[in-house]
Each structure stands twice: as C-alpha cells, then as structure tokens.
C-alpha cells in the first residue's frame with residue numbers, strides 16, 4: 374500500500390512535469406516573427422490609448438467621459454508585458470527593436486514593466502475621479518514609465534532609406 378502511494382506520487386509528479394514540458398514545447402512552436410508582431414500590436418494599442426488620453430487632457434477634444442475607459446485599456450494591455458518577450462525573440466534571433474539587454478538584465482526589465490502597471494493602475498483611479506488636472510499629471514508619469522523601459526531596452530528606430 375505504501376509503495377502504491379509512492380508510485381502514485383511519482384506518477385502525478387511526472388504528469389505535472391510532462392504538462393509543463395508540453396506547455397513549453399507548445400510555446401516554442403510559436404513563430405518568433407508572430408510573437409514580435411503580436412507584441413508590436415500590443416505596444417501600438419498602448420500608444421493609441423495614451424494618445425487618446427493626451428488629446429482629452431490637453432482639451433483638444435471633449436470626450437472626458439471616455440478617460441476612464443482609455444485608462445483601463447492602457448492598464449489591461451500593460452499586464453503581462455514581460456510575457457511578450459520570451460527567449461528566442463531577441464536581436465540575435467530575429468529583427469526587432471528589442472535590445473539584447475532585456476534578457477541580460479531581466480530583473481530590471483521586469484521592474485520597468487511593473488512600474489508601468491503601478492502607474493496605469495493609479496491612472497485608472499484618478500481618471501474615474503474626474504479631476505482633469507490630476508489626470509494630466511498622472512498621464513505624464515505614465516508616459517515616463519513607458520520611456521523608462523524604452524530608453525534602456527528599445528533600440529533606436531533605423532532611418533528609412
């Protein structure tokens with residue numbers, strides 16, 4: 374009986390290990406190019422919401438009622454940013470603006486992503502509060518959080534010939 378239990382534990386452990394492995398294999402099967410395109414789409418979505426917020430807080434348009442939605446969208450699309458940079462999607466493998474330093478200094482990269490999450494969560498709260506000046510101030514902080522990652526980890530755009 375004792376042995377049987379032990380075998381059970383081993384079987385379960387093996388099943389879990391296999392599950393993890395299968396997951397990793399499924400992930401590796403993803404095309405690096407598709408991952409890069411996907412992360413660019415997510416980044417562009419972030420940028421679009423940030424621009425929409427900018428237009429509202431600068432008073433270019435009057436859609437103040439939508440501030441909360443844009444802030445929420447920005448917050449949600451910023452979740453799991455680091456997952457968009459799996460191993461094998463660096464500049465040694467595929468053309469993109471992601472610098473090799475991301476994987477060399479993963480902790481710092483993670484911290485930059487976390488910083489954005491903290492600041493966009495604050496933006497959501499403030500945007501729902503309705504104080505436009507406070508939203509404008511936090512908007513700047515969020516913009517800096519984007520830059521806080523781009524500066525060390527995103528390569529400069531190559532000039533089009």
Ligand code: HEC
Pocket residue numbers: 409412413414416417419420421423447454469470471472482483485486489515516518519520522523526527528
């Ligand atoms: C944790 C790091 C990090 C944060 C935070 C971050 N980005 Fe990025 N972003 C990157 C990296 C790295 C790239 C280059 C990706 C590539 O070329 O594969 C990028 C690329 C981009 C691009 C170019 C996409 C393209 O089509 O080439 C835009 C636009 C962008 N980010 C906007 C934003 C905005 C707006 C924010 C803040 C709301 C933000 N990013 C926050 C790391 C970050």
